[in-house]
Amino acid sequence: MPQRRCPRCRTTKLRLAPFRSRVDRLLEVLALYPVRCQLCGHRFRAWLGRYRKSQRRNYERVPVRCPAWFRLEREPEAQQPEHGTIANLSIRGCLIRTGRRLPLGTPVSLEFQPSPSTFPITIDCAIVRSHARAGLGLRFVNLLRSEERRIRRLVDLHLYNAPL
Structure with a gap:
């Protein structure tokens, strides 16, 4: 069987997506499952031939180790940035290791440096979506297209080609 590719960006870095509608459930009978590209975010259906359970996350997170700084969204100029380390990253979120606990739903601005030779x-x-041991799970809400491209390149370097 040929390796599946994203119809938009042609990468093979795909992952099963959660079912969103009755149509998804009906097409499951024909072995057509929702799939999401890990680099461009395109969601489409693909024939997989056998049942596989969908994962909790839409995007695979890759392990990284980047210094990071974040601030609460309200009055960002008035406060000192908090320091942390990004432990894993996807095109839509990350886990930042920090001693600071923030309530779920708290908006923050985030800056991280992928390598010493690049700009942050x-x-x-970003919104706090979860609490992990000594860290915060963040979901990116608003970022520039150029920054999104840089994150995609970083994820692409670390993400393996996993067959569905």
């Missing part, structure tokens, strides 16, 4: 990547708005 800036995320204008």
Whole structure:
């Protein structure tokens, strides 16, 4: 069987997506499952031939180790940035290791440096979605297209081609 590719960006870095509608459930009978590209985010259906359970996340997170700084969205100029380390990253979110606990739903601005020889990547708005041991799970809400491209390149370097 040929390796599946994203129809938009032609990468093979795909992952099963959660069912969103009755149509998804009906097409499951024909072995057509929702799939999401891990680099461009395109969602489409593909014939997989046998049942596979969908994962909790839409995007695979890759392990990274980047210094990061974040601030609460309200009055960002008035406060000192908090320091942390990004432990894993996807095109839509990350886990930042920090001692600071923030309530779920708290908006923050985030900046992290993928390597010492590059400029920092800036995320204008991220939302605290989960608490992990000594860290915060963030979902990116607002970022510039150029920054999104840089994150995609970083994820592409670390993400393996996993067959569905």
